[in-house]
Amino acid sequence: MGSKPGWIDPAKSPIVFVHGYNNSASVWWEGNDMYETALANGYQTAFIDLHSDLDMWTNGELLAQKLKVIYDYFGKKKLVVVGYSKGGVDTQTALVHYGAHEYVSNVITLSTPHRGTQLSDLAHSSTAWWLAALLGNNNDATRSLQTGYMAYFRSITDQHQNTKMNRYYTLGGTKWGSFGSSLYWGGLYLSSYGANDGVVTVSSSRVPGGTIIREGSWNHTMIREGSHTFSLFKPYTMTAQPLSLAYSISSSEMVEEPNTNQIVKGGKADIAIRDSFLIEDEVQGFKLAFLSERLLPSLKLKGPDGKVYSAIKSEQDQGEFFEGAWSHQFEIDMPAAGKWTLTGPGAAYLYSVAIDSPLGAEVMKSKQTKSVKASYRTEWVQYRLDSKKKLHAAGKGSKAGLVSDGDFNEAGIYSLSTEISGLDAKGKPFERTVIESIYVDQDGKIHR
Known part of the structure; x- marks a missing residue:
């Protein structure tokens, strides 16, 4: 629990801060003024430590238990949860799938990958898994954030009756630094998928049924800092809510195909x-x-x-x-x-x-227009889900040519790497790579 403010304002809900992947509760006060800012503004606070390397199911169950304890501690006063990055996914899992919605009024997510992140697809691809494994980033948390699996997560979450029990508000970032900065290469890779903060795209930071507070020039580190975002989400931490909302997110919004x-x-x-x-x-x-x-x-x-x-x-x-x-x-x-x-x-x-x-657009069109001559080869890594919803590597495969839905019959995640090579309209050679993931559920339905 955080320190008590000098005076407890009944109009201010206690704020519970939930960290993201690969960090801990200290992310809110070490090199960050978020805790200091919340306290200075008169808020009661709590900070939760979850497993930094485990999936939303393990963390969601644990978080649901902790939210009940915190709710009781603050005299059964409804809580506001601020979830950073994967912490927002863990939070929604706790509220929707483990019944903790009754302890919470609002959820505010800071650059949460509600639809996953293509960097997770990359980390589990046949191209990158060597390096990701050496760095210790091939684990339950990163596996669960692949875009295919998160598409499945959205399918079982967005229509769940508990989803409407809380209000969700989002912030997303569009800045990934200058050439050579520490988030630059991630932003460069994700730029094919749209505006991003170096780790998560803006489109993924939006949760279906939620409301966008602001999408601004923050990178993935800045967006969790109090001096940058607290004043923006502060109105949504009050027991009385603002009358006007910026922009509600439809569950039908789709992510565009990358260049x-x-x-x-x-x-x-x-x-x-x-x-x-x-x-x-x-x-x-x-x-x-x-x-x-x-x-x-x-x-x-x-x-x-x-x-x-x-x-x-x-x-x-x-x-x-x-x-x-x-x-x-x-x-x-x-x-x-x-x-x-x-x-x-x-x-x-x-x-x-x-x-x-200019060839990027032509490669995308080549399936229909044949404006370029291209050949395709796809390799994949499969991850199966066990009875406890844990993902395990289950083998590899490959195919000359483009894959189709009929190529994947077993349930699980498939991390796909497609190598494109060929000749442009002038007969000159080129190559490209497309990395994505899909999830096949127990009924054989494909989520992407």
Whole structure:
């Protein structure tokens, strides 16, 4: 429990703060003025520690028990819960699926991945799992935040009778920092999916049936800081609610299909890294983020014209799903077309290349218009759900060509990595990567 304010205002609900993935209750006061701000504004507060690496089912059950204790402690006064990142998913699970809705009036979520995050899809893909596992980020929490599984979660949550027992308010961020900053590469990767804060897209920060308070220029760290957001959500912590609401979110809102403008590769090199990718004609530039479990000062990028580049900046990532990885960043303007090669000492690695090219839209259209000649190969990693709703790796598979719904009959999550290669309209070679996840439920229905 937080310290008692000098005077307890009956119009102010006690606030319960719930942390996110890979952090603890201290995230609200260490390097953060949220607790200090709430106390200065006269609020009773409580801070909960959940399992940082477990899924919403384990945490939701535990949180439901703790909310009852806190509710009783504050004299059975309805609580307001502020959930940061995954903490918002844990909170909704507690209220809807474990019956804790009766202890709470409002829920405020700060950049919560209500529809999952594509960074979780990436971390569990065949391309990136080596690195994610080495960093300790291949666990129940990250597995449960894959977009396919969260689509399933939404299907069993949004229509649940308990969902309407509480009011939900959301804040989302659109800032992921400048080139070389600690959240930059995550934001760069997610930019194909829309505005984001370096970890979660704005569209995913919206919960169906909820109300948007504000979507502003915060990154995933700033949005949890009191000086940035407390004043915005403060009106929704009062026992008397504001009369006007900004924007209610429909359950029918869909996330747009991403632009196909990225190449993603990775693996584990025991002795030396040597990997390559293709850049087509008419590319205005590309930005490359190379992640590894350690700093690689000798990492080099060589173009088809023989020019050799070193990383402009190297920074340890702070973006949750690859936290602790070293991100080596390159930015190339007007690159030569052809084969680009990365070399360095042995390590587990992952790299993404964001390409500024008109071809991205053409690749998306190619299924219908045949404006480019492309071939596809898809690899997947399957995760099965046991009787306790725990996800376990259950094997891998691959297919030449595009996959269809009929390829997946067993229940579970499938993390899909599709490699696209071919020739553009001028007959020049190109390549792209699309990473996504789907969930097949017990009835064989596919959620994506």
